[in-house]
Amino acid sequence: MTKATAKAPWVVHVNCNSCNGCDIEFLACLTPMYDAERFGVLHIGTPKHADIMVVTGSVNNRNARVLRNLYEQMPSPKVVVAMGVCPATGGIFADGYNVIGGAEKVVPVDVFVPGCPPRPEAMLDGILEGAKILAGKRQNSVTVKPVRRIKIVRPAAPAADPAAAAAAPAPVKEEAK
Amino acid sequence: MNDIQQFFLSHLHPIINSLIALVLAPVIGGLLMGLDRKLTARMQGRMGPPLLQPFYDIFKLFSKESMVVHRPQVIYAVCHLLFMMLTLVMLVTGQDLLLTLLVHTFAAISLVLGGMSVRSPYSWIGSQRKILQILAYEPVLILLVLGVRLLNGSFWGINVLQSDTPLIQSMPLLFLALISVIAVEMGKSPFDTASSHHAHQEIVRGINLEYAGPYLALTEISHLYETAIAFGLVLAFWHTCLIGGLVLAVLVFFCLALVDNCFARLTPAWLVRYMWLVPLALALANLICLWR
Ligand code: SF4
Numbered sequence: 399m400t401k402a403t404a405k406a407p408w409v410v411h412v413n414c415n416s417c418n419g420c421d422i423e424f425l426a427c428l429t430p431m432y433d434a435e436r437f438g439v440l441h442i443g444t445p446k447h448a449d450i451m452v453v454t455g456s457v458n459n460r461n462a463r464v465l466r467n468l469y470e471q472m473p474s475p476k477v478v479v480a481m482g483v484c485p486a487t488g489g490i491f492a493d494g495y496n497v498i499g500g501a502e503k504v505v506p507v508d509v510f511v512p513g514c515p516p517r518p519e520a521m522l523d524g525i526l527e528g529a530k531i532l533a534g535k536r537q538n539s540v541t542v543k544p545v546r547r548i549k550i551v552r553p554a555a556p557a558a559d560p561a562a563a564a565a566a567p568a569p570v571k572e573e574a575k
Numbered sequence: 576m577n578d579i580q581q582f583f584l585s586h587l588h589p590i591i592n593s594l595i596a597l598v599l600a601p602v603i604g605g606l607l608m609g610l611d612r613k614l615t616a617r618m619q620g621r622m623g624p625p626l627l628q629p630f631y632d633i634f635k636l637f638s639k640e641s642m643v644v645h646r647p648q649v650i651y652a653v654c655h656l657l658f659m660m661l662t663l664v665m666l667v668t669g670q671d672l673l674l675t676l677l678v679h680t681f682a683a684i685s686l687v688l689g690g691m692s693v694r695s696p697y698s699w700i701g702s703q704r705k706i707l708q709i710l711a712y713e714p715v716l717i718l719l720v721l722g723v724r725l726l727n728g729s730f731w732g733i734n735v736l737q738s739d740t741p742l743i744q745s746m747p748l749l750f751l752a753l754i755s756v757i758a759v760e761m762g763k764s765p766f767d768t769a770s771s772h773h774a775h776q777e778i779v780r781g782i783n784l785e786y787a788g789p790y791l792a793l794t795e796i797s798h799l800y801e802t803a804i805a806f807g808l809v810l811a812f813w814h815t816c817l818i819g820g821l822v823l824a825v826l827v828f829f830c831l832a833l834v835d836n837c838f839a840r841l842t843p844a845w846l847v848r849y850m851w852l853v854p855l856a857l858a859l860a861n862l863i864c865l866w867r
Contacts (some may be wrong), residue, residue, distance in 0.1 A: 399635070399638040400638075402630070402631040402632075402634035403634075403635045403638055405625075405631040405635070406628065406631040406632045408632075430616075430620065430621045433616070435621070435623060435624050436625075437624075438628055438631060438632070443779040444779050444784055446785060446787040446791075447780065447791060473639045473640035473641075474639070475640075536638055
């Protein structure tokens with residue numbers, strides 16, 4: 399199952415506040431030209447089916463809530479890949495009056511792909527790196543006691559990072575479904 | 576009566592046959608889907624995913640967290656799978672074809688109910704389009720069953736296997752109509768209006784949008800069964816000769832992949848208009864020829 403997890407990463411693409419450069423590059427990178435499907439990568443339109451969330455653009459006060467919401471709708475194990483410098487630090491938008499900064503402030507990012515925008519090869523590499531982390535998360539996941547007969551698999555709790563936790567606006571309580 | 580027929584009829588034990596079919600059908604369906612993705616990739620000049628990719632997808636989905644919007648959703652997903660399995664069992668044991676068709680429709684209806692039970696508008700649109708699809712292809716399937724009745728004098732599937740002439744000989748037009756039906760059921764372009772891999776901007780994922788993790792895997796497995804059933808029907812059109820049946824299946828498979836790659840998605844209203852014009856006309860013409 400872990401092997402299968404690494405071989406079929408489905409990707410959902412979230413555009414926060416980008417100049418659309420990374421957006422278009424990323425979508426172009428999933429076309430038949432680069433053939434991401436040979437790695438099992440599928441571009442899935444909904445977070446509920448996805449394993450990897452690709453974030454482009456910096457996070458601002460408006461879309462932080464949306465990003466958090468989309469992240470929480472993904473069933474774990476899940477991985478976030480930040481495409482470009484905007485979701486890493488805020489990029490050229492970092493000084494904007496409404497910009498919070500990188501995606502790390504809102505969701506736990508696993509892979510940063512630098513570049514403005516990154517090369518398509520780097521993007522693919524980032525997704526495959528994400529797939530490896532995904533498989534690792536699956537392997538280290540703990541099975542929570544069955545609640546009402548539906549088994550829930552959650553990843554092991556990440557190392558506590560007080561700085562990130564403090565910066566995250568309104569941490570939403572995780573509740574067992 | 577030739578060897579294959581004799582083999583099949585002499586080894587006709589309903590329970591064992593059904594069990595074998597239940598185990599083999601998803602495997603065959605998965606291989607067919609993998610081959611389809613590979614063929615599509617080659618048609619677009621790329622390498623494509625490994626042959627076993629549909630199985631990887633399903634295993635991965637099973638290893639994910641169970642997330643449901645509410646409990647009835649689970650029941651609908653399970654019902655969809657169970658009715659699809661029941662359809663297969665009824666076909667393999669040669670039951671009444673009309674009843675089989677009814678059970679098959681039940682399977683589709685459970686999926687529609689599941690899509691309608693959540694509050695996502697995309698899921699609703701997908702479900703409504705699925706209803707339109709059922710409306711579009713069901714008359715053709717009923718005419719197919721009627722054709723079998725005219726030919727063999729009974730609705731039982733077992734009588735088709737016992738007859739000496741292959742169906743394709745007396746109903747070639749109905750076979751052509753069936754190809755369109757299979758394209759709709761397998762969600763091939765231009766018929767993939769209810770749920771599509773390529774329609775993010777329009778309906779996101781349509782009918783199975785709100786399923787996640789293992790329950791999405793259940794709907795995927797039902798899809799594998801559906802694929803296997805479709806190609807089983809194609810084989811049954813030339814049941815007296817295995818080579819002939821396989822040639823038919825390969826032809827249909829290739830045609831579907833070609834059409835899938837050549838056409839853009841079209842509107843649901845167009846789908847109904849097309850299905851009621853071309854395949855239905857073909858089926859009716861064939862039926863008139865069969866009338867004695
Ligand atoms: S990283 Fe560069 S190309 Fe990408 S969204 Fe930011 S500014 Fe645009």
